[in-house]
Amino acid sequence: MQELPEYLSVLKSRFGDRIEEIHAQHDDATAVVKRDAIVEVCAWLRDDEKTLFDLFLDLTAVDYIGRKPRFEVVIHLVSIPFRHRLRLKVRLDEDDPVMPTIIPVYPASNWFERECWDLYGIKFDGHPDLRRMFLQETFVGHPLRKDYPIAKRQPLIELRKSEVRRNDESVEPRPA
Amino acid sequence: MGIDKGEIPGVALTTKLESLLGWGRKYSLFLYPFVTACCGMEYMSVACAHYDIDRFGAGLPRFSPRQSDLLLICGTVSHKIGPVLYRVWEQMADPKWVVAFGACASCGGPYNNYATMQGADVCIPVDVYIPGCPPRPEMVLDGLIKLQAKIQNRQIPG
Amino acid sequence: MATEEKTFVGAAEVMDVEIPIQEMFLNMGPSHPSMHGVVRTMVRIVGERVVWADIEIGYLHRAFEKQCEAQFWNTAIIYTDRLNYVSPIINNVGYCMAVEKLLGITVPERGEYFRTLVSEVSRVADHLTNVGAAVMELGAFTAFLYTMKAREWCYEIIEAACGARITTNFTRVGGVMADVPAGFEELVRDRVKQLRGVVDEFDKLMTRNRIFIDRTRGISPVTPEKAVAYGFTGPLLRAAGIPYDIRRTHPYSIYDQLDFVVPTGTTGDVLDRYLVRMEEMRQSLSMILQCLKQMPPGPVNVMDKLITRPLKTNVYGNIEGLMNQFKLVMDGHGIKPDPGEAWASVEGGNGELGYYLVSDGGDGPYKCRCRAPSFPLVQAMKEMIVGHMVADVIPVFGSINYIAGEVER
Numbered sequence A: 001m002q003e004l005p006e007y008l009s010v011l012k013s014r015f016g017d018r019i020e021e022i023h024a025q026h027d028d029a030t031a032v033v034k035r036d037a038i039v040e041v042c043a044w045l046r047d048d049e050k051t052l053f054d055l056f057l058d059l060t061a062v063d064y065i066g067r068k069p070r071f072e073v074v075i076h077l078v079s080i081p082f083r084h085r086l087r088l089k090v091r092l093d094e095d096d097p098v099m100p101t102i103i104p105v106y107p108a109s110n111w112f113e114r115e116c117w118d119l120y121g122i123k124f125d126g127h128p129d130l131r132r133m134f135l136q137e138t139f140v141g142h143p144l145r146k147d148y149p150i151a152k153r154q155p156l157i158e159l160r161k162s163e164v165r166r167n168d169e170s171v172e173p174r175p176a
Numbered sequence B: 001m002g003i004d005k006g007e008i009p010g011v012a013l014t015t016k017l018e019s020l021l022g023w024g025r026k027y028s029l030f031l032y033p034f035v036t037a038c039c040g041m042e043y044m045s046v047a048c049a050h051y052d053i054d055r056f057g058a059g060l061p062r063f064s065p066r067q068s069d070l071l072l073i074c075g076t077v078s079h080k081i082g083p084v085l086y087r088v089w090e091q092m093a094d095p096k097w098v099v100a101f102g103a104c105a106s107c108g109g110p111y112n113n114y115a116t117m118q119g120a121d122v123c124i125p126v127d128v129y130i131p132g133c134p135p136r137p138e139m140v141l142d143g144l145i146k147l148q149a150k151i152q153n154r155q156i157p158g
Numbered sequence C: 001m002a003t004e005e006k007t008f009v010g011a012a013e014v015m016d017v018e019i020p021i022q023e024m025f026l027n028m029g030p031s032h033p034s035m036h037g038v039v040r041t042m043v044r045i046v047g048e049r050v051v052w053a054d055i056e057i058g059y060l061h062r063a064f065e066k067q068c069e070a071q072f073w074n075t076a077i078i079y080t081d082r083l084n085y086v087s088p089i090i091n092n093v094g095y096c097m098a099v100e101k102l103l104g105i106t107v108p109e110r111g112e113y114f115r116t117l118v119s120e121v122s123r124v125a126d127h128l129t130n131v132g133a134a135v136m137e138l139g140a141f142t143a144f145l146y147t148m149k150a151r152e153w154c155y156e157i158i159e160a161a162c163g164a165r166i167t168t169n170f171t172r173v174g175g176v177m178a179d180v181p182a183g184f185e186e187l188v189r190d191r192v193k194q195l196r197g198v199v200d201e202f203d204k205l206m207t208r209n210r211i212f213i214d215r216t217r218g219i220s221p222v223t224p225e226k227a228v229a230y231g232f233t234g235p236l237l238r239a240a241g242i243p244y245d246i247r248r249t250h251p252y253s254i255y256d257q258l259d260f261v262v263p264t265g266t267t268g269d270v271l272d273r274y275l276v277r278m279e280e281m282r283q284s285l286s287m288i289l290q291c292l293k294q295m296p297p298g299p300v301n302v303m304d305k306l307i308t309r310p311l312k313t314n315v316y317g318n319i320e321g322l323m324n325q326f327k328l329v330m331d332g333h334g335i336k337p338d339p340g341e342a343w344a345s346v347e348g349g350n351g352e353l354g355y356y357l358v359s360d361g362g363d364g365p366y367k368c369r370c371r372a373p374s375f376p377l378v379q380a381m382k383e384m385i386v387g388h389m390v391a392d393v394i395p396v397f398g399s400i401n402y403i404a405g406e407v408e409r
């Protein structure tokens, strides 16, 4: 395990056991945050002059099917003045994949949250406009979940011929 | 024009008219580039000065389906864009031709998943398929020449 | 808004009549000539002024992540080409850097130099396409033909390096696909000289062109605070005045050994974005020459039989090479990073291009996420065009360089 950067320990001491875990695998500083604390943590990280994580980079989710809790929402932040990076994680249960929205802190996360809802079915509490981002409104299911078959299509119009390819069974995802 | 309905009598005359029409049509293609993805980059190369598709009489893209007679599908067709593609094709006036530009538009290419259509021909009929991911400009020109031969040999339904 | 200061005298004022103004809904796209790729822009206009806008994307959603999850570590590279198809090599490099981080290996210096060189060529091609298409939509078709001609020269270099023009598939985990080809140096020097000429010529044609300036100056200015809040990176953030360039702030590869300046703008309007891109092209061209000069001899791939594929002469020539090749491409025997996760980011054509990979110890990515730089830009567009004229939608859209493959993945 590598040495932890200073801002990570500051974060841990500031929020105590609302930060579940900190580590720095492959030099990527990571903090696992409790769901209820995420907005507060983000606001603090953005505004405190020791951290100043002002640029929101990315929000996505990972589906660890079979694990408990199943989903992990991953947020990447970067600080322009200090040039350091941070990854925040929030673990969510399968039965209750809801997370508070972080739009009040980082307005840029708006579409990222919509995308996450579209592809993973994770709801963002308080999001002003939680529609599907990429797929059509009539699409059923959330395709990036590991239990959605990769080649299950939902055409919008009547097709002239079948879409099954000869090697279609080979595109099934590898067993986890 | 009436010719399509076969109103002009006389076999020999019709054949000649057919080839005259074909000759006229094949060198005045107005194309509608339906650019969705990476193949559009190669379409840009073909259309611009270096490869110059204008030498083959297809230099003028029309961005209205009603004014064009060649639909060039450049790129992946997803299920979401499917109805749009169908609508564009329906709006084109006859006689019309469709070219599938690239592997994606021909058969789905590298994408075989929930979002992509396995080729444009699952939703509209296609005349010429240009393989390649993306096809090189020379390949596109070759495909165009094949299409022109097809147009030249077209039988007027009577 | 900046345009508020100008006063427009319309027919109503001249003729002293009341013209009833209605709000109108206007739909552009999904298949629209000025929208590169397929995107649907909906605006509400009062007179000529946009009062509300919304953008619908997703017409090119190709399930990049799902498709990569069904691939091996090396075979997923081909899908990264097709994200930002205007500068595919930068995508390849970013992905491979993330995998290398997972594996804990470093690429030999020559490999890094080669990657950087071709990345910069790719960036020039990206910016050429962008500025060319942007000015074409404002009516300058000749200038567009110039840039397309110049882009062919970029493609010639790329083709010499990897054999393909657009979908390059250039890098491999632990290096690149092949060493620098013979005659590469002369080709690059020659083409860079020509590219310089075209950039200068383009500069003369456009940069002080009255019509162009009138159409772009003061259009959708973005303050630095706004730009950061929107999540901008790349040329748009720099145009707003923040010198955030990952090549400088978080140097990766060999960028710390190259000499370049990070251009910035002041107002963040469309003209500034254009100027930043023009300057970046010049910087990239100089970086290419520096790479050529400093490139050390040596291998381009890591010398590890468990990662790098053997040379084709060995595969076809002797049994060890053949077995090595088989081992690497067979199910369950290829590259296998330990379980974990890694983030690597590079400076793409439009900004910070990040890859977030999760490995479960298997043959391929468990999760492969690409942080597309133009995604937040497109998101902010609906706020950037409100208050402007309908005709300004086009230059704004052109300036954010919407690449459908990358935004919608």
Ligand code: SF4
Pocket: B037, B038, B039, B040, B074, B075, B076, B101, B102, B103, B104, B105, B109, B110, B132, B133, B134, B135, C082, C167
């Ligand atoms: S055929 Fe290849 S280059 Fe063309 S759109 Fe499909 S993936 Fe892109």
